[in-house]
Amino acid sequence: MAATIRDIARHAQVSITTVSRVLNDRPDVKDATREKVNTAIKELGYSPNIVARGLVLQRSNVIGFIVPDITNPSFPELARGIVNKARSYGYSVMFYDTNHDRSVEKEAIRLLRSKQVDGIILSFNEANKEELERLRLEHFPIVQIYRKSSNSVVPTIALDNIASGYKATAYLLSLGHTRIAHISTGEDVQSGSERLQGYRDALAEAKVPYDEQLVVCGPNTAESGKQCMQHLLALPPERRPSALFACHDLMAAGAYDAIYDANLRIPDDISVVGHDNNQIAELIHPKLTTVDTFKYALGEKGVDLLVEQILSDKPVNRIVESSTELIIRESAQALMT
Amino acid sequence: MAATIRDIARHAQVSITTVSRVLNDRPDVKDATREKVNTAIKELGYSPNIVARGLVLQRSNVIGFIVPDITNPSFPELARGIVNKARSYGYSVMFYDTNHDRSVEKEAIRLLRSKQVDGIILSFNEANKEELERLRLEHFPIVQIYRKSSNSVVPTIALDNIASGYKATAYLLSLGHTRIAHISTGEDVQSGSERLQGYRDALAEAKVPYDEQLVVCGPNTAESGKQCMQHLLALPPERRPSALFACHDLMAAGAYDAIYDANLRIPDDISVVGHDNNQIAELIHPKLTTVDTFKYALGEKGVDLLVEQILSDKPVNRIVESSTELIIRESAQALMT
């Protein structure tokens, strides 16, 4: 049985109030008594019960973190940023992986609140609107990752996907490419539709006509990236792209596969630019030119935004956008004419 | 302010005891009263404070999970197995990433215990012996991942690395290779030394002499895998390997790089087998033949082992070994003679 504050009090011949004072570094304790208490703490190997403390202080110093799938390559780094930053604030992180299941998302929220977390950082698969709205109405501290829900005002950390899609496309244009294909997760996925918008903006600015045959959509998996690319390679030669912008590195990796299967070379025959700068970008061959999204920093900013809400009494309704940066590696080159 | 059991009692005109009975599905409540209480719960949107419940029941239904680096590709899947299995047992998971820092490991344990977790699953970078021993002496439920500490008896979930190293090597031997190189994390890392042992066992069984020039060591990173491979390719032609077994997929991916830089082809010029079957194995080209370690299942087994300790009064000192399986893809082929 672990020692309690009462055991320390008895052992040091003082009241539990005094022990509590020592534990919380209060000034109004005589040095001699403080000493007595501290040795008792050492002798009994006492460690305070933070849960009981939380009960009276009405805060747990725990935050929740809910993701749809931690094996999605964007999340581990984000998670790291979150737990480390949280630790620096004195918060622990309770973690849920919902496997994209909406009912699990609901359950996770319910459980986290039952466990009295002080706030929740979450990335919901589809904007699970009702849940978020309910939390917002209660002024429960919450931070949404990535998704800027258009008509809601949940505090969010997000990317400027339009700008990053523009950057990737503009880079390919600067290399002389005009037939630039785009593999996208489609209009239904917010990040996908935004990156597509950036792609279109860049084309428009360069006065390159938008060719809808060059835009193929599928879910964010390598397999789907491969299929999309196969689709593009099946176009008649004169319509075929000389470059590709894939809206996720994972899809770019799948596209590599299709390109190799067609006995084409990267970047000699086709240039590829990805998005996200996941670990795999440096592992596939040739190393993938892609857009870094600074996920670790994004996680840190998420914690900042959450803690701000926890400490503030007035509602915080802010969207924090994180910057992105094109990382030039080996998968794109100037168009040979 | 969230409603409490007392609010429900008042609202339903019953005692808090009765409310508690309803909450815990006790049979000794008249249906009519149960109804009254339940509607009160609905009306006030009440959700029980599990932390307070934990204080009296002396358990939190939370387990801790400590990893050195969640971005290491083996961990996300393991984490998934753990949180999902834990959820099925009614446990939440408090997560720490120590960034390989020993002092953070210590702090994480201290914090988790202060937060009254019922048990901890951890993977310590080096066997942080003292900490583990202390926990074991207190009969605090704990499960160690991967590392079988030789002289301690901390419950562990591990891999049979000798068998898996043997499997990988035997496969290359069966393809006719005799000059099989091995990229290893070295004798200092337990998994590395065990896989090396399996490699040697397979060679010995096939009566292929062990050539220490063919074994190169480095840390588990792609960069180090590349350097190791460069080292091997620098051998005089007659001593050069026709096949490679890398003890981690990440190092195999690095080796790919060195092989491509040397203008050699995989598997035509050199066959490669990795270990771990991480996501990247299917993304690099050609797809990597490797050994699957069933990380999700391993996480589940870890939770089983931990919950067994939590529920049992007698100490559990068991090492659970998980099986491994060779996954044949495209990176190895029969030796051309």
Next chain:
DNA sequence: TTGTATGCGTTATCAA
């Protein structure tokens, strides 16, 4: 079948 009273480990109020 229901309610009263006590305690889980801690902090805060107030008095000494």
Next chain:
DNA sequence: TTGATAACGCATACAA
């Protein structure tokens, strides 16, 4: 500078 006592939200022994 110290201590007695009442909370925090809940479960439970015991009484009614």
